[in-house]
Amino acid sequence: MTIQLPVTTPLIELRHVTKTIGDGVETTLVRDISLAIEPGEFVAITGPSGSGKSSLLYLLGLLDAPTSGEVFMQGRPVPVDDEAQRARLRLKHLGFVFQFHFLLTEFTSLMNVMLPMRALGKISEAQMKDRALALLASLGLEAHAHKLPGQLSGGQRQRVAIARALANEPHVILADEPTGNLDSQSSEQVLGVLRRLVDETKRSIVMVTHDLGLAARADRQLRIVDGRISNDIT
């Protein structure tokens, strides 16, 4: 069976991106990395602790601005130094899941999921609620919509965080060790959710993990060592 590969523009593309920090003693977190994330791709980033995986993910997710190099979104250059512009692009096109759930603890699951929708303000409050409830249901959380994060288990919280990341139907989900704090059963469940997202909704996912078993389930594995891509297996 031959697959007709469509000519696509990458959703996110880094060109010769370098990130250094510190004024006096400079530390290079990411060295001259060029990388394109294609639509419908599940990319796993692995590598030793402190190798720059998170830093790379922040650059891909426009959370941080590179010291040098360019970033493109769907072929268009991103004005990386314009914080407000990056914030707008994150809100519209990107979703994040972190190792720590990062939910607002005083808001219920439903309100947390509605947060990005309300910030964007594209649809009515009623539509937001319907969509948020549907998202929570699709992640098996219908019973927990009105609970506060403190009343949920780690795996459930992480799934609420995934639902929130999906709120504005982003092109790309960026996940930084999303299963880092979970037991194996919950990890399995979260990974299943992510995998299904790629397969069913053709979204792209970039996931940082140091669990090689989980990384193997991705479409593409990038290994980062000392701020550089040392291996790129598809």
Add this chain to the structure above:
Amino acid sequence: MRLVFDIAVTHIRSRLRQTLVGLMGVAMGVGFSVMMAALMEGSQRDFVSQLVDALPHITMSDERRDPPRQAAEDHYQVVAYSGLSTMATRPGIKNPYAIIASLDSWLDGAVAPSVQARAVIRYASRDTAANVTGIDPRREVSVSKLPQQLRGGTVGDLYRSSNAIILGDRLAQKIGARVGNTIAVVSGTGRVVSCTVVALVHSGVSQADETQAFTLIKTAQILAGQTGIVNAMRIRVTDVMQAMSVAERIEAQTGYKSVSWQEANEDLLSALQVRNFIMYTVVGAILLVASFGTYNIISTITHEKTRDIAILKSLGFTERTVRSIFLLEALMIGVAGTLAGWALGYALCGMLETIEFKSPFVDTTHLPLYYTPTHYLLAGLIALLASGIAGYLPARKAASVQPVEIIRGAS
């Protein structure tokens, strides 16, 4: 935005007690400011109106600001005068009734002539010095408060007997005279006039009540020893603030020194301005101190919510949105504090109003309070402005949090 409001409310709810303390700070600031302003402006207005009421708005006297030419000057180059004797009598205002008629034609107010004479009042072998003012009762009604201050008679009673007199109540008490008694009034030149007491006057100012007496112009002229003389015109104007320019016009027209109440009380009025300056400084300081509480709360909340701020920013909230959350919190405290402060201020004013001041020399008085929406609006406006600044400073700092730094630190 509803979202900003919802988040602000959760923050405030998480720090409810501290927020209430801050709110009370603003409320007390606004409350005391409103009370201070009401008291200061009230007492000032009271003071000015007493000034304005107690004295005629403009007094024209038989003096001139520049010395009149001496007859000798018309004939010789004069270097120095000597040997001119002092006039024994007052010059008086020339053609007083022509001046009155002319003033009546253009003046928005009223004019009344008067004659001043010093005398000693004697009754039942007791005597006391008095300032006798000769008045025209029909005109007096429209320039002074005398008619309202009378006890046991009216100004018209001066016409009742040929030489009627109204005495200050303390003066009457001093010599033991009552309404109906006949007293002897002795002029400076030794002339004695018997007068019937027809009423007593109580102005509330003891010094005046102890020395004042009123008669018809005719009687006072006899006491002064000058028939036909009028030595002052007392003028009341409808718009008291115009008194100064009206006085200038009268003086230009008649040549007689005309002093407005503002001129007569120049030093007092400038003291009032200093007082106002002090008041605004104190009110400003109160509100500034009150807003420190707000600054404190918003700072605390931004520190506590750094993680939330990082989350919101990572999701794509802009700095402006994050700033507006904390600014809104400060303004909510400011608005609630202002409303509570208005109520407090109103209540404090009400309480002050019930306090009575008793003094043996003047009538029992209450604190003069002046109510105006301006005080409330001004205090509210300054409080909101201060809250805005108190919120903006920590809000700006909070909004500049780099989400990456917080997220990296937490995971």
